[in-house]
Amino acid sequence: MKAKVLSVFLLATVLLMTGCRNDIDKQSQVMSGEGNPVVYASIYPMYDFAKNIGKDKIDLRMVVPAGAEPHDWEPTAKVMVQMEEADVFIYNGVGMETWADNIFTTLANDKLIIVEASRGIDLLKFHGHEHDKEHEEQDEEHDEGGHHHGEYDPHVWLDPIRAIKQAENIKDALIQADESNRDFYEANYQEFADKLKALDARYKEALSNVKRKEIVVAHAAFGYIADRYGLEQIPVSGLNPQEEPSAAKLVQITQLLREKDIKYVFFETLTSPKLSEVLANEVGARTAVLNPIGGLTQEEIDAGKDYITVMEENLETLKAVLGE
Ligand SMILES: [Zn+2]
Secondary structure, three states, X not given: OHHHHHHHHHHHHHHHHHHHHHHHHHHHHHHHOOOOOEEEEOOHHHHHHHHHHHHHHOEEEEOOOOOOOOOOOOOOHHHHHHHHHXXXXXXXXXXXXXXXXXXXXXXXXXXXXXXXXXXXXXOOEOOOOOOOHHHHHHHHOOOOOOOOOOOEOOOHHHOHHHHHHHHHHHHHHHHHHOXXXXXXXHHHHHHHHHHHHHHHHHHHHHHOXXXXXXXXXXOOOOHHHHHHHOOXXXXXXXXXXXXXXXXXXHHHHHHHHHHOOOOEEEEOOOOOOHHHHHHHHHHOOEEXXXXXXXXXXXXXXXXXXOHHHHHHHHHHHXXXXXXX
């Protein structure tokens, strides 16, 4: 209901404001001599990857602002209007940006290069229940065709190897928008890909011999890390942190915490830690942050943190918690 009202409002605003402003803005851009492509990245990890590749040769903006929880977030009318002038729009896809379809149907920007960073990447499915054979078999039938529904895990960026492919997709789009700087983007991409490979090697080495494999996390954001490095994710909420777990689910997790003598329950920086604290208190466990990097807070950004440094923080946390 709310979303519908908003999209009608957006459409009206965009129609009102684009008709006469297009030409003026284009002229002023040319006159000011700023030829950098205007690039919008939907969420923080897309912004970070684009920044590493485009550096000072792109005019980069992030749609979901710092400190906002990215699931279920909707762009403001102002952003929609500004995106009429964008050259590139980068989004993660796999249903992460529920508002992306609205952008494609609303914008009248026909020069816009749209890049779904997760395109061509081997995706994981999320099942509400781990090891649920019956569901897995049912899902097999739906394997072919589209992959843009809630059943696939959108947190692709948390796997450094899949992140390399996302970065490559972003690099290709920047080259398409700005062929004259092809070598610059290629070189930056190569350098960033090497950093991601090194990150993967550190994860592999550190997590191959930990004592514990279970991570109890606030929402199911860590499926790709669990899959890549042989961990077992036990999420309190599902793929979306706004989904409240049922009482039965909480009882089940409490039992699991006791059974496996799990010492830590993780929480996130952009959602309330309350549920994790209650669960931890219930069984005498502690809490720690495991950051899904869907968004950083302004404080984290001001402190110079980025995708790689937060991934390293997460690794230090995992080493400490799983080594106990
Ligand atoms: Zn998430």
